[in-house]
Amino acid sequence: MEAQSRRKGAARCTDCGRALAVWVSSDGIRPIGSTDGCPCGSTSFRVFS
Numbered sequence: 001m002e003a004q005s006r007r008k009g010a011a012r013c014t015d016c017g018r019a020l021a022v023w024v025s026s027d028g029i030r031p032i033g034s035t036d037g038c039p040c041g042s043t044s045f046r047v048f049s
């Protein structure tokens, strides 16, 4: 089990605007604690910079 380069970040759902804690990796953005994306059903996020 190799650790991929990922970091914790904060992102906002582009659909409902909810702010979520996320893992940012080369795979993409995944909400921490949820593999299904935002509770609203969206899987599109914009990372805070």
Ligand SMILES: [Zn+2]
Pocket: 013, 014, 015, 016, 017, 018, 038, 039, 040, 041, 042
């Ligand atoms: Zn949402």
